Amino acid sequence: MCGIYGSTINFSDDVIRQKLAIVNFRGPDYSGFIHTPDVILGHNRLAIIDLDHRSDQPFTYLHLRIVFNGEIYNYRQLKARLEKDGYSFRTSSDTEVICAAYLAYGESCLTHFNGMFSFVIYDEAKKILFGARDRMGKKPFYYCHKGQSFEFASQPSQLKLDRTFTLDQQAVKEYFIWGYVPEPASIWQEVKQLPAGHSFTYNLSSCTLNIKKYWDLDYSRENKFSGSYEDAKFLLNELINDSVGIRMNADVPLGVFLSGGIDSSLIAAIASRKAAHIKTFSIQFNEKGFDESKYARLVAKHLGTEHHSIECNYHEGIELINNFSSYYDEPFADSSAIPTMLLSKHTRKHVTVALSGDGGDEAFIGYTRYKRIKMMNTLFLLPLPIRQLIGSLIRFSPNYILKLIAIGVSIRDIESLYIKMFGGLENSWILDPEKGMNNQFSHIFNVSNKSILEKVSDLDIKTYLNGDINTKVDRASMAFSLESRAPLMDYRIIEFSRSLSTHYKYSFGNQKRILKDVLYQYLPSELFNRPKAGFTMPFREWFRAELKEYVLDNLSKSELQKIPGINVERTQEIIQEHMSGKWNRYPQIWKLLVLSQWLKKQNEGRPVIQAPLVPSL
Structure with a gap:
C-alpha cells in the first residue's frame, strides 16, 4: 500500500519532492523518484512484502520501470509459473x-492478477506508459492529460500542486447526490479518475491516451449457477477461505477489523483458524443506540482473539473533522469516514495490515435499503399518474415517513428512485438536483432477466462500493499508514455472488x-x-448538542453563500429543522460541512509537509 506519482512535465526535483511529500502518510518507509528523458516516476512506500530496500520503488526490471500501489495476492503462484x-x-x-507478467502476457497480464492495485509501467523499448486500476477500484488513480503532457497520482492534491485547476460545477452537483464525486470525473475539470477495471496506454511519442475496459460484471446473467444451495454454500466457503488465506500473506503484523456483524465476524473466524494469534479491533461509542462494540467483544471472546475496543468521542472526532480534507482530497460525505479514521489510527499502533468485511452487503443483498426498494417496487407496478395522485394525497401529512413516500411514488421509475435515495429524497435545498444524476450506469437497469434486487446490487458494486466504501477506507487507513484488505471483494467472490439465484442471497426478508x-x-x-446496524456516527445528537455551535459557525449565512449549487434560504431552514428536533437533517448538514471545509482549504492553500526524499538512480 503506497502512493504513486508520474509526469511527462519536466518539473524540478524540488517540485517533485513536494508532490510526493503531500501524501507521505501513504508510504512513510521510503520515498524516491527517477528522472528519465521521457518521464518522471515517484513513489512513497509502505513496506508490507519483502521489507528489504531492494524492493523500493521506482523499480527497474530489464527495460521496464514501475511504480505500484497495492498488493497482488496470488503473486507466489504467478511467480512459480x-x-x-x-x-x-x-x-x-x-x-x-x-513486470515479468507484463513481459510474458502483455496487456492481458491484468487477467492473471488477483489483487488491489494501481500501477504504471514505463516501457522504455516501446516508449509507452502502461497502467491499470484493479477490478473493484480498491486503489485510486487520478490523472491529467492536457495537450502534450500526462501526469498521474494516487491523490489529486499531488496534481494540483504547482498547477491551476478549475472547480467542476457538475461534479459539485453529483457530490450533493452521491456524497462523493463518481468516476471518471473528479472535483477538478482538468483531472479525471481511471475507472475501476480499466487500463490505459499513453504513447510518449504521439502524446495520445488510450483507455480500455478489461473487466466488468456479467449483467446478462448468462453464467447462472446451476448447482444446489448446499453446493453453492460449499463453494462460497472454499472461495472465502482462499481469499482470506492469500490476504494474510505479509511480512508485518496483521489484524482484523471486527464490528461484530456478519461480514467482519466471518473474516475474523476464518483468519483465527489460519493463524495462532489474531488481533481484532472495533470502535466504541458512548451514545446509546450507536455502540455495537459489545457484539464485537462477544465474537472476539468466542474466537479467542486479542481484542481492542477503541472509544470514539466528540473531542477526538472534532480533531479529525478539522483535518478531514487533508486526507480526503475531494469532498466526501460518508460520515462513517470519521470512525474509520479513528479505528485506523489506533489499529496502526498494533498492526500494519488489517482485514475488513467490506463488500458483503453489496454482493449478497445486505443493506436495509434493499428491503425498502423491494417494497416500493410493488407500488411502481401502478401507472405513474395513479402514483402521483397517491403522492398528492399524503404529501402534506405531518408524518415524515409518509412525506418521503409521497415524494418517492411520484418519481418516474424505480431506478431513479433508488439513485435519489442516496442524496435524500427531499432535495429542495439543492439547485437543479436532476443535474447531479449520473446516468453512466443506466444500462444496468435495462437488463430484463434480473430482479430489482439484483439490479440495485449490481449498481451498488459499480458505484457505492467503488466510489464510497473504497474511497473511505483507502483514505482513512492510508492517513495512518495502515493497509486494509477486503477478502469479500475478491473478484472471484463478486462474480460468484452475481451468478447465484436471488433467493440464495435474499429469502423472505432474510438478507x-x-x-x-x-x-x-x-x-x-x-x-x-x-x-442490522450501520457503521455511523452519532452526528444527529452531536449536531444538536456538543457540535451545535461548530455547525452554526461554519454554516452561517455568509459561509453558506460561498457554497455553489445550493438554495441558501432553504438550507438555513433545513439546519434549523434539525436543531429544533423537527427532522433529522444530519446527512445534509454533514455534506455542507465537508464541502465548506474543503472549499476553505483550497482558498487558504495547502501547507506542504516536508519529508526526507532521496532520488533513486
Missing part, C-alpha cells in the same frame, strides 16, 4: 512479478442468507440474532 517459463527474480516482492449460513459453520447463530 513465470519461473518455469524462464523468468528470473532477484526479490521476493509482488512488484517484480507484475445475506448464504453468507450467514457459511458464518454459522464457525460461530453460533445466537450471536447475530439482532437487527
